[in-house]
Amino acid sequence: MSTHAATAQPSYLVDTGSRKGLMAWLTTTDHKRIGLLYLYAMSIFFLIAMGIGFVMRLVQLTSYQKLITAQTYNALFTVHGVIMIFLFVIPGLSAVFGNFFLPILIGAKDVSFPRLNLASWYFFMAGAILAVLSLFTGGGAPDTGWSFYAPFSLKTGTNVSLAVFAAFVLGFSSMLTGINFITTIHRLRAPGMHWFRMPLFCWAVYSTAWIQILATPIVAITLVLVILERFFGIGVFDPAKGGDPLLYQHLFWIYSHPAVYIMILPAMGAITEIIPTFAKRTIFGYKAIAFSSMAIAGVGSLVWAHHMFTSGMSGMALMLFSLLTMIVAVPSAVKVFNWVGTLYKGSIDFQPPLLFALTFIFLFCIGGLTGVMQGALAVNVHVHDTYFIVGHFHYVMFGGTGMAFFAALLYWFPKMWGRMYSKAAIYASWFPIFIGFNLLYFGMLILGLMGMPRRYYVHLPQFHTMHVVATVGSWFLVLGLLLFFGTLLYAILWGEKAEDNPWGGVTLEWSLPSPPIQENFEEIPTITHGPYEFERLEGKS
Amino acid sequence: MDWMNQAAISAQKSDAVFFYVFGLSVAFLIFITVLMIYFVIRYSKKRHPKAEQIEGHVGLEIVWTSIPLVLFLSIFYYGWTNYEYMSQAPRDAMAVKVTARQWSWSFEYPNGKQSKVLFAPLGKPMKMEVRSVDVVHGFFIPSFRLKIDAMPARTNTTWFQATKPGSYDIECTVICGVDHSLMLSKVIVVPEEEFKAWYFGGEEAPEPGKSFRTAEAHPDLQGLAPGLAVLTAKGCLACHSVDGKPKVGPTLKALYGKEEQILIAGVAKTIRVDDAYLRRFITNPMDQQVRGYPPAMPQTALTEQELNDVVRYIKTLN
Amino acid sequence: MSEHVEPASEHATEHPGYGTFIKVWLLLLILTGCLVGVSHLGQTYAVWGLLTLTPLKAGLVFYFFMHLKYEGPLFKVVVLVTLGTLLIFFALLFSDVAFH
Amino acid sequence: MSAEPTTKVTPSSLGPDSEGSPGASSVTQGSGHRDDYGSRLGMWLFLVTEMVLFGGLFIAYSYMRYRYPVEFHHGGGELNATLGVINTLVLLTSSLTVVLAIVAIQRSEKGRAMVFLGSTLVLGLTFLVIKSFEWGAKFHHGLYPNAPHLATLPPGEQVFFGLYFTMTGLHGLHVIAGLSVLSVMLWWVATDRIRQDRYIHLENSGLYWHLVDVIWIFLLPLFYLAA
Ligand code: HEA
Ligand code: HEA
Numbered sequence A: 001m002s003t004h005a006a007t008a009q010p011s012y013l014v015d016t017g018s019r020k021g022l023m024a025w026l027t028t029t030d031h032k033r034i035g036l037l038y039l040y041a042m043s044i045f046f047l048i049a050m051g052i053g054f055v056m057r058l059v060q061l062t063s064y065q066k067l068i069t070a071q072t073y074n075a076l077f078t079v080h081g082v083i084m085i086f087l088f089v090i091p092g093l094s095a096v097f098g099n100f101f102l103p104i105l106i107g108a109k110d111v112s113f114p115r116l117n118l119a120s121w122y123f124f125m126a127g128a129i130l131a132v133l134s135l136f137t138g139g140g141a142p143d144t145g146w147s148f149y150a151p152f153s154l155k156t157g158t159n160v161s162l163a164v165f166a167a168f169v170l171g172f173s174s175m176l177t178g179i180n181f182i183t184t185i186h187r188l189r190a191p192g193m194h195w196f197r198m199p200l201f202c203w204a205v206y207s208t209a210w211i212q213i214l215a216t217p218i219v220a221i222t223l224v225l226v227i228l229e230r231f232f233g234i235g236v237f238d239p240a241k242g243g244d245p246l247l248y249q250h251l252f253w254i255y256s257h258p259a260v261y262i263m264i265l266p267a268m269g270a271i272t273e274i275i276p277t278f279a280k281r282t283i284f285g286y287k288a289i290a291f292s293s294m295a296i297a298g299v300g301s302l303v304w305a306h307h308m309f310t311s312g313m314s315g316m317a318l319m320l321f322s323l324l325t326m327i328v329a330v331p332s333a334v335k336v337f338n339w340v341g342t343l344y345k346g347s348i349d350f351q352p353p354l355l356f357a358l359t360f361i362f363l364f365c366i367g368g369l370t371g372v373m374q375g376a377l378a379v380n381v382h383v384h385d386t387y388f389i390v391g392h393f394h395y396v397m398f399g400g401t402g403m404a405f406f407a408a409l410l411y412w413f414p415k416m417w418g419r420m421y422s423k424a425a426i427y428a429s430w431f432p433i434f435i436g437f438n439l440l441y442f443g444m445l446i447l448g449l450m451g452m453p454r455r456y457y458v459h460l461p462q463f464h465t466m467h468v469v470a471t472v473g474s475w476f477l478v479l480g481l482l483l484f485f486g487t488l489l490y491a492i493l494w495g496e497k498a499e500d501n502p503w504g505g506v507t508l509e510w511s512l513p514s515p516p517i518q519e520n521f522e523e524i525p526t527i528t529h530g531p532y533e534f535e536r537l538e539g540k541s
Numbered sequence B: 001m002d003w004m005n006q007a008a009i010s011a012q013k014s015d016a017v018f019f020y021v022f023g024l025s026v027a028f029l030i031f032i033t034v035l036m037i038y039f040v041i042r043y044s045k046k047r048h049p050k051a052e053q054i055e056g057h058v059g060l061e062i063v064w065t066s067i068p069l070v071l072f073l074s075i076f077y078y079g080w081t082n083y084e085y086m087s088q089a090p091r092d093a094m095a096v097k098v099t100a101r102q103w104s105w106s107f108e109y110p111n112g113k114q115s116k117v118l119f120a121p122l123g124k125p126m127k128m129e130v131r132s133v134d135v136v137h138g139f140f141i142p143s144f145r146l147k148i149d150a151m152p153a154r155t156n157t158t159w160f161q162a163t164k165p166g167s168y169d170i171e172c173t174v175i176c177g178v179d180h181s182l183m184l185s186k187v188i189v190v191p192e193e194e195f196k197a198w199y200f201g202g203e204e205a206p207e208p209g210k211s212f213r214t215a216e217a218h219p220d221l222q223g224l225a226p227g228l229a230v231l232t233a234k235g236c237l238a239c240h241s242v243d244g245k246p247k248v249g250p251t252l253k254a255l256y257g258k259e260e261q262i263l264i265a266g267v268a269k270t271i272r273v274d275d276a277y278l279r280r281f282i283t284n285p286m287d288q289q290v291r292g293y294p295p296a297m298p299q300t301a302l303t304e305q306e307l308n309d310v311v312r313y314i315k316t317l318n
Numbered sequence C: 001m002s003e004h005v006e007p008a009s010e011h012a013t014e015h016p017g018y019g020t021f022i023k024v025w026l027l028l029l030i031l032t033g034c035l036v037g038v039s040h041l042g043q044t045y046a047v048w049g050l051l052t053l054t055p056l057k058a059g060l061v062f063y064f065f066m067h068l069k070y071e072g073p074l075f076k077v078v079v080l081v082t083l084g085t086l087l088i089f090f091a092l093l094f095s096d097v098a099f100h
Numbered sequence D: 001m002s003a004e005p006t007t008k009v010t011p012s013s014l015g016p017d018s019e020g021s022p023g024a025s026s027v028t029q030g031s032g033h034r035d036d037y038g039s040r041l042g043m044w045l046f047l048v049t050e051m052v053l054f055g056g057l058f059i060a061y062s063y064m065r066y067r068y069p070v071e072f073h074h075g076g077g078e079l080n081a082t083l084g085v086i087n088t089l090v091l092l093t094s095s096l097t098v099v100l101a102i103v104a105i106q107r108s109e110k111g112r113a114m115v116f117l118g119s120t121l122v123l124g125l126t127f128l129v130i131k132s133f134e135w136g137a138k139f140h141h142g143l144y145p146n147a148p149h150l151a152t153l154p155p156g157e158q159v160f161f162g163l164y165f166t167m168t169g170l171h172g173l174h175v176i177a178g179l180s181v182l183s184v185m186l187w188w189v190a191t192d193r194i195r196q197d198r199y200i201h202l203e204n205s206g207l208y209w210h211l212v213d214v215i216w217i218f219l220l221p222l223f224y225l226a227a
């Protein structure tokens, strides 16, 4: 590591241009800084949406129903869902860690279109601001749920138009990021970095980017149609004019199902980086994992109507979509097995990122397996639109994408800020997070089986006990999360200096100083071997 | 077996698939978790200082691709065939028109009879023709594991055959506006004769649901508290329990002094149950509606004395 | 970048001249004429015309005007993947509408 | 707005020192070298999103047409097929002039390139003018969404006109965007920012314009020849 002692270039955190401070950040085209811009913005949205989730749990205790009316509650879960989906999990890992590490991992100095990259961030912020504006203008916060089902979304007096437009702008940001990443991977790989030498995170980001550009435009146009419908009454979704609400549902889910794989693929990619580093061995089944990413992206685009099994589709469609849903679960299973296989005969250095990665696997499996239950037609008829679904998607989105986000943050933290956090505090936060999480969301699964519908302001008495359990779970979760974020925040500000390679990783980012220099590499490296070759490291030391 | 109030054939069909997937899931989850923990301990840095660089194993990849694939396909097949059964109504099913509107359900039977709660004969197939007059709603009977969306300008159908007499919740599952969570009703399953008596009876025919509930109630009025005697004699116990069990109407147990949401002319209000409320409600049940219950309580003539007894008795149930 | 499938940044082939494009344009005009003609023959013909001639016209624009002919395989794959995806969306959607 | 990000941003792949060395040995590294191929790839990926955007509308169209075959037939009868065909010819020709402009630039024939680009702009404007006459006529006849007259027609026809205005309207917006971008290109040709060794922006704008043309190629039979 001593080679870096004499680096000529300063760290990317130091302003060198003519602009200083905030302005330097807001006009930066450095992919690392843009990654951090996303991270900071996103953390704020995430905290707000979590706060709303917390309030929703209190409402279900029934003691707060005087403060929160039914209308407000409907607005709460809509806003909670919109923020979590469009402002957190969809851009999530791709925009933060993809931006920060994709160019580094393939040995490039930046993405292909750095200014477009900054523009994407501004689109993201514009969308976020519009979303917030929609809460306080027009008829008030939208109350339709994040899926904006027509014709309710056409008739409600709330400010659906602006919220939907916000989602459109956010979609635009997501597409531009996708275009940028695909081009970057095709054009900017370092000499010798051929496709199968890329770290698997890059494969994950690559397949995600393809979904981003192939699916997002569909939701963009769908949302435009909703706006046109509200302003001009074009009648495509409005049954009063001959339109068809089912068409809306199809178009919405054509995007929004693939979107769930936009959420999970980069998360899986991050996990695939973490496990080999702490097992000190090469990944098990490199190609299987790379291809399963592409397979998930491909088949994942073909299963959308499993969200509409009770909507009265034709029997043919029901059969096909249920079948395809089962098939899309296979590549996820392959990944899980390969991760576990990577632990086999490793030399495991147990550290916080690994703990969260393994937690990811456990929670994602529960989420995925409940997904498979929902995919079986006979079961779906019962659990559709109940808390079982709510439980499922919190397991995959929070237990999956969220935990992977945390794991990735812990893993790359020393690289990004050049500082180290307190491991003991992180371990301590894990227990309340894990216990709280399962009380909260397993409680929801049980509620769903009992027949508790989702998006209910008040529940029938037989559901009360489980609701209390879930709410208590959310309190544990808060406790853990506050400790977790507090620890990291403290470390960013006052943490001790981190080494260049604290975990003994072998991918390219660990060959850089912490934090990395402005253009990543003094000299573009020439790649002569695969991404996870740990013997080479051993040979050296 | 009575898993979560299983009360129709569709529920048995759905639960069978559920248990199949659930069993597989638990097995795989335990297997993966245990293996993970075992590896982390067995191959920790201390116990296993030097990692072996295993790049993969084609055979294993094939195994763990094809076994899940086969299992998933079997889940699909089982789920699909059982669903086919759950969704295809037999020819002789009685067709009931279910109409959803913001925010209530109504049911119309082939002979034109209408009701706010759904009456169904035990062991006979009933076909539901579900429509909506405004936005999308969801017609859901948890105990039957049955759900179908109510779409505007389109009729969706499903069917059930109840296997247990009783009263079961109907809930709306698709967000449809501010009172989405109040869009509830009941399905009341009674023996066929009783259903027929109502169905073929004229306007005055008593609503079904008495027999299985009067069986629970005390037949002998002697020695009962005066209020309870009135409740029994006037048939209130057909719909109300005094022990906390929900029936068609809310239980009378611990009712007094409770805070409740009621709807007056469609507007939700929170009130505390007191003497005046009880009297008003019993004498004019249609003027207001308790959240979560269909507006199905008939007006019953009670003397002032009976009314006093009833109210006093309800107070004693706290 | 050694094993790259993509060609280097310059156009590998010779640039086509004015003539090629004018010929393609003439062909496009003729095809449009055919399409209009065919659509007068009745509903079935019109639909068949739509399904065959229109993609053909679009293909010509893609292939010549948009220079796909002169690009490496990557761009062709990109276009094919896109069209394939759309086609599958259509097909799966019609598994619902067409079997009601 | 749609075309702008890509076209505007492509210069960023041209670093400060990119002018001199088109044939640099290692193709593309960092921000130091110009990557025309990468720019074109980016543009094509952007076109992918445009294709899918309109693809969504075509999906909606075919769904509805399947539901209301007769009404769509009637609706198509209300449209002016002649204007539709003329507009097709106009757009096809404008597409031709754009490629010819590129050929001209490749041959360093600046004057010709400007004439070709100019004709494209004129043809594009012609298209918009014809279009506006057409829309005007529809409005005159009360055939627009929410019009009292339209509400009396069968539901399927209301959907037809809803889709007609949405799809031609969105296409029209793309024409306007394309024209704006091409005007900038004309200016850049005039000021020699686009020249024989450096015309990637013109090429990308051309790609965009052709796609707009292709979309119209589909709109013609779907709406105007549907009857
Ligand atoms: C990160 C997001 C994410 C992910 C990854 C997934 C993954 C999956 N989802 Fe989920 N889903 C959502 C987010 C996600 N989902 C959301 C947000 C909704 C609700 C939207 C709304 O209505 O608001 C939803 C709803 C939803 C529904 C609709 C429910 C309904 O409304 O009726 C269905 C139905 O099929 C479904 C299925 C699946 C399946 C089969 C997978 C599969 O990809 C899972 C694959 C993984 C595994 C299977 C686990 C690992 C495998 C093994 C351990 C192998 C061994 C197992 C066996 C052999 C059984 N999901
Ligand atoms: C990544 C996505 C994500 C995440 C992480 C979460 C996190 C949480 N969600 Fe969310 N949820 C969704 C995505 C997500 N949700 C979506 C998409 C829906 C569907 C919406 C719809 O129906 O349209 C939904 C719906 C949903 C419902 C169903 C509403 C209904 O149908 O009636 C509920 C109910 O309890 C809920 C609760 C929670 C809770 C308690 C958390 C907890 O995990 C939160 C834990 C954290 C805390 C408890 C706070 C910790 C931080 C602080 C305390 C900081 C303090 C900050 C402030 C006070 C501002 N969510």
Ligand code: CUA
Pocket: B100, B101, B102, B103, B136, B137, B138, B172, B173, B174, B175, B176, B177, B179, B180, B181, B183
């Ligand atoms: Cu009706 Cu929800």
Ligand SMILES: [Cu+2]
Pocket: A256, A257, A260, A303, A304, A306, A307
């Ligand atoms: Cu899905």
